[in-house]
Amino acid sequence: MTDEFDDLKAAMDAATPAPDPQRKDANLRLAEKNFDxxxxxxxxxxxxxxxxxxxxxxxGIGAMLNTLTSKAGLTATTAIVAVGxxxxxxxxxxxLLPPPGLDEVGGLSDRIVLRQDDTASSPQVREAPKTxxxxxxxxxxxSVPAPREQSxxxxxxxxxxxxxxxxxxxxxxxxxQALEEGFADAPSSGIRTDGLARIAPPSPAGIVAPSDLxxxxxxxxxAFANAESNPLKITTDDPVSTFSIDxxxxxxAVVRSSLMSGRLPPPDAVRVEEMVNxxxxxxxxxxxxxxxxxxxxxxxxxxxxxxxxxxxxIQGELPAIEDRPALNLVFLIxxxxxxxxxxxxxxxxxxxxxxxxxxxxxxxxxxxxxxxxAGQVLEPTRAAERSTVLAALDRLEAGGSTAGQDxxxxxxxxxxxxxxxxxxTRVLLATDGDFNVGIHDPEQLKAFIAKKRDSGAYLSVLxxxxxxxxxxxxxxxxQNGNGQAAYIDTLGEAQKVLVDQLTGxxxxxxxxxxxxxxxxxxxxxxxxxxxxxxxALRREDFANDRIDAGDIGAGHTVTAIYEITPVxxxxxxxxxxxxxxxxxxxxxxxxxxxxxxxxxxPGQAESQLIEAPILRQQGVASxxxxxxxxxxxxxxxxxxxxYLGNWGWDEAIVxxxxxxxxxxxxxxxxxxxxxxxxxxxxQD
Numbered sequence: 270m271t272d273e274f275d276d277l278k279a280a281m282d283a284a285t286p287a288p289d290p291q292r293k294d295a296n297l298r299l300a301e302k303n304f305d306x307x308x309x310x311x312x313x314x315x316x317x318x319x320x321x322x323x324x325x326x327x328x329g330i331g332a333m334l335n336t337l338t339s340k341a342g343l344t345a346t347t348a349i350v351a352v353g354x355x356x357x358x359x360x361x362x363x364x365l366l367p368p369p370g371l372d373e374v375g376g377l378s379d380r381i382v383l384r385q386d387d388t389a390s391s392p393q394v395r396e397a398p399k400t401x402x403x404x405x406x407x408x409x410x411x412s413v414p415a416p417r418e419q420s421x422x423x424x425x426x427x428x429x430x431x432x433x434x435x436x437x438x439x440x441x442x443x444x445x446q447a448l449e450e451g452f453a454d455a456p457s458s459g460i461r462t463d464g465l466a467r468i469a470p471p472s473p474a475g476i477v478a479p480s481d482l483x484x485x486x487x488x489x490x491x492a493f494a495n496a497e498s499n500p501l502k503i504t505t506d507d508p509v510s511t512f513s514i515d516x517x518x519x520x521x522a523v524v525r526s527s528l529m530s531g532r533l534p535p536p537d538a539v540r541v542e543e544m545v546n547x548x549x550x551x552x553x554x555x556x557x558x559x560x561x562x563x564x565x566x567x568x569x570x571x572x573x574x575x576x577x578x579x580x581x582x583i584q585g586e587l588p589a590i591e592d593r594p595a596l597n598l599v600f601l602i603x604x605x606x607x608x609x610x611x612x613x614x615x616x617x618x619x620x621x622x623x624x625x626x627x628x629x630x631x632x633x634x635x636x637x638x639x640x641x642x643a644g645q646v647l648e649p650t651r652a653a654e655r656s657t658v659l660a661a662l663d664r665l666e667a668g669g670s671t672a673g674q675d676x677x678x679x680x681x682x683x684x685x686x687x688x689x690x691x692x693x694t695r696v697l698l699a700t701d702g703d704f705n706v707g708i709h710d711p712e713q714l715k716a717f718i719a720k721k722r723d724s725g726a727y728l729s730v731l732x733x734x735x736x737x738x739x740x741x742x743x744x745x746x747x748q749n750g751n752g753q754a755a756y757i758d759t760l761g762e763a764q765k766v767l768v769d770q771l772t773g774x775x776x777x778x779x780x781x782x783x784x785x786x787x788x789x790x791x792x793x794x795x796x797x798x799x800x801x802x803x804x805a806l807r808r809e810d811f812a813n814d815r816i817d818a819g820d821i822g823a824g825h826t827v828t829a830i831y832e833i834t835p836v837x838x839x840x841x842x843x844x845x846x847x848x849x850x851x852x853x854x855x856x857x858x859x860x861x862x863x864x865x866x867x868x869x870x871p872g873q874a875e876s877q878l879i880e881a882p883i884l885r886q887q888g889v890a891s892x893x894x895x896x897x898x899x900x901x902x903x904x905x906x907x908x909x910x911x912y913l914g915n916w917g918w919d920e921a922i923v924x925x926x927x928x929x930x931x932x933x934x935x936x937x938x939x940x941x942x943x944x945x946x947x948x949x950x951x952q953d
Contacts, residue, residue, distance in 0.1 A: 490703075490737040493523075493537040494744035496802035498910060503843050504790040511785045511811050513804040513818035514583070514827045515540075516773075517747065518766070519732055519740065519756035521547035524907065525939075526735060526758040528946050534907060538740065541800030541904030542829070548900065548936055549770075550826045550893040552584035560778045561585045561821065563881060565864060566888025568895075570832055571924055572902060572916030575840025579786070579831040579883055580894050581864065585778050587824035593776055596632040596695070597649075597687040599726075601680040602665060603700035605640045609667035612758065613734040617699045618662050620731070620763035625659070627771050628652035635683050636661050639676025640669030649687050671703050677717070684726040695727040695775055698746065702732060702739030714742060718749040719817065725872075727820075729774065731766070732756040744803065751780060751820050769934070773822035779868040781818040781876065784829060785811045786883070788862040794841045795834040797912070799901050811867060814876050821868070828897045832912070833861065860884060892930035896937060899925035903944055906951075918948035 502510070520543035527534035555562035566580040600621060608614040628634070630653035636646050647661040680696045688694040718728060728750025730743045740756075747754035753774055755766045766774060783806060788796050810816040821827060834840050862883040867876040888894070902921045905913055922944045929937040 490739075491535070491538075491735070492702075492739050492741040493535060494741040494803055495537040495540060496805075498905075498908060499798045499800075499802055499805075501795050501797045501842060501912070503795055504788045504793045508790055509785060509787045509808050510796070510798050510831070511783065511806040511808050512798065512801045512829075513806055514782045514784060514821065514829070515542050515801060515804050515819050516546055516821060516825050516827060517543050517744070517754040518547045519743065519754045520544060522756035522758050522762055523732075523735075523738070523740065525943055526756070528943050528950065530735075531950070533947065533950050536908045539904050539907040540803065541901055541908070542804070543800075544904035545800065545828050545830070545897050545900045546826070548896065548940070549934075550582065550584075550828065550897065552582040552826055552893060554584055555586050559879070560868070560870070563864060563866060563879065564888065565881060565883055566890065566894050567861065567883065567885060568888070568890045568898070571898060571920065572913045573832070573840055575838040576832050576834045578898060579833055579861070580888065580897065581784070581786075581829040581831075582893070582897075583821070583827040583866075585773070585821045585823060585825040585827075587772070593693075593772065593823070595689075595692045596628065596775060597684065597689075597692055598628070598632065598634050598775075599680045599684045599687070599694075599696045600634065600636045600647075601676055601696050601698045602636060602638045603640075603671065603673070603676070603698075603703075604638045604665055604667050604669070605671040605703065606668050607671065607701055607703045607737055608734070610734055610736075613701055614665065614667045616757065616760070616763075617731070617733050618665065619760055620757055620767060621662060621699070622659065623760070623763050624767040624771065625652065625655060627768055633687055634658050635687065637676060637680045637683055638665060639673060639679075640667075640671065643675035643679045645679065645683060649683070673700070674717070677721070681721050681724060681726060685724050688725060693727070693776055694725060695729060695752070696750075697729050697731065699731045699733065700743070701734040701737055702730075702742040703737050712745070714745045715749045718746055722749065722751050722817075727777065728752045730754045733758075748803075748819070749817065751777070751817075753820075753822070765934070765936075770824070773825045776823045777820050777871050778823050778825075779821045780871055780873075781814070781816070782821055782827075782866065782868040783811050783816075783818045785865045785867075786831065786862050787865075788833065789858055789860050790836075791858065792836060792861050793833050794836045794838065795843060797832050799830045799832060800904065801829065811865070814869070814874065830898065830901050892928045895928035896925060896930070899928060900940065903940070903947075907947065918944065918951065922948070 517540075520538060520540040523538050524534045524544070527538070553562060553564050561583050564582040564584070566582070568578050568580060570576040570578050602614075602617065604614065608617075625634070630651060632652040633649045634647070634652055635649045636658075638644055638646055646664070647658065650657055652658070677696075677698070680698070684694050684696050722728070728746060729752035730747045730750075732738060732740065732743050732754070733756075738756075743754050746752075755762075755774070757763050757766065785808075804819065806816065806818070834842075860882045864881045864883055866879040868879075869876050899921055902913065902916065902924065906918065906921060922941060925937070925944055926941050929941070932938055
């Protein structure tokens with residue numbers, strides 16, 4: 270690059286004619302005569318504090334810096350300034366030469382490169398002389414006004430600070446004093462003293478642009494709810510597996526957010542069951558009076574030829590939309606200072622606008638916000654009064670600390686006042702999960718929410734933003750509030766969760782749904798449950814109706830997958846015990862295991878039981894089954910599982926791509942793209 274600049278400088282020097290003082294004076298006199306004659310003005314020049322070309326140029330530079338609002342604007346303006354300096358001031362051409370005193374972060378050295386001497390072969394480096402003219406220029410530049418403060422919109426939409434751009438060498442005699450004196454006292458202006466702008470462009474008409482949402486700040490305070498991967502169990506030692514079902518989808522959206530920002534997600538952010546359950550599946554619908562029906566398939570394991578997979582699929586019934594009960598919805602919105610980013614409160618507002626269009630006129634909506642304190646900003650209002658609800662949403666602004674406990678208490682109080690017999694009441698909490706006033710410990714929040722759920726109001730959680738995302742708190746709230754946790758990173762995700770799957774997200778068909786599988790040690794030597802680490806229950810919890818568990822909404826599907834190792838398989842990892850009981854003490858059966866499911870109908874205290882045997886060659890490896898298995902493999906790859914052997918990204922991509930099926934909304938095609946992106950990022 271230096272050689273190219275040298276060539277350019279040499280060409281311009283050769284093309285520049287030698288100065289002719291007499292010709293210059295004659296031209297100036299002619300210009301003055303023409304000006305007086307044609308402009309018709311004989312008045313003297315107006316007084317001005319800018320006493321020279323360099324002074325006025327400096328003020329122009331300051332004005333342009335004040336109006337910078339984007340990296341693109343900075344680049345364009347810097348180019349214009351550089352050309353102006355080059356054409357106007359004698360030293361301008363020497364900006365092509367890098368000053369030897371420029372520091373690493375773009376700061377300006379106390380030394381400058383002056384114009385190359387006509388008789389020298391190398392530039393002369395010396396201290397800038399304090400001539401009368403340069404003092405005048407410095408004094409006038411010192412009067413350049415400080416940059417204006419950021420507007421509220423710019424403050425909300427400011428993106429995280431990117432890596433510093435390549436520093437621009439500016440002539441110290443012209444710019445240093447203006448930068449140091451004019452900008453040093455304005456840290457909130459978005460202008461750094463090294464002259465590099467840090468202001469993100471505002472989005473037009475309040476719409477969150479894709480570029481605004483793709484920025485992922487460093488995960489400094491993020492906390493994710495997860496546990497160590499389920500271990501391999503020896504059937505003779507521990508034949509029973511019990512867990513609560515999960516229909517949350519937050520983990521998949523967080524994984525996508527990380528990957529689209531160019532980095533692999535933290536392993537703890539990956540909950541395999543949520544990777545699997547993110548997608549809609551067309552499992553067999555229930556036939557009869559039951560709200561859902563399990564479908565069990567036993568298929569080969571793609572990553573281990575010596576094992577099989579037990580695939581358990583549950584399809585919830587989807588009642589006719591016109592049959593759904595009336596809805597009482599309390600929007601509990603986090604308006605604390607941490608919510609000001611473009612992918613938080615602004616995206617939240619847009620998401621709730623989408624949801625409002627799906628409500629019936631008779632549904633009621635209320636809005637409670639919390640920051641330093643909680644408050645109700647919208648009394649219960651019929652969804653038919655859409656303009657009133659939207660106006661309340663539009664008035665929300667971010668600022669203050671996060672009094673989450675106060676907000677939850679008031680939201681439940683409002684919900685209880687709205688609730689009527691035969692209607693569904695739900696609190697929908699929208700937050701980045703950052704609770705820093707009142708109760709903020711997940712365990713304490715569990716106890717608080719457990720007391721409140723008895724009121725009959727469900728609690729669902731929508732997460733927004735990255736950087737301080739408290740996924741652990743969100744999970745604690747949703748799991749104990751009989752609700753669903755989702756993460757909204759784009760308007761497309763808001764469309765999926767709050768429009769396409771609205772009925773399943775808001776209207777339950779079964780509460781406290783638990784699954785228990787007993788494996789036959791005569792047939793199965795080892796097994797492991799893939800995912801559901803945070804949903805594990807004790808064996809005795811299955812029949813205890815006082816133990817809380819997951820809920821299924823209308824039309825929801827739930828998938829659970831076990832990897833099982835048959836007796837006699839070469840894939841058995843644990844050596845047999847020397848003093849193990851003989852098979853004579855075990856009931857002889859061809860069953861691989863036995864499936865049990867307990868659930869409560871909404872509003873009921875006693876559970877009902879569904880049972881079914883697990884047999885060899887049961888079910889079929891449909892596209893739904895194979896794609897869910899591919900997603901289970903995807904999640905395990907992201908977590909660095911030790912159970913996949915040589916099975917890797919290529920195999921996962923082939924399996925997922927071959928099982929996309931109809932893919933009406935393109936969710937599965939997107940997953941294949943994320944798999945490919947993960948493969949590339951994992952090679953770094």
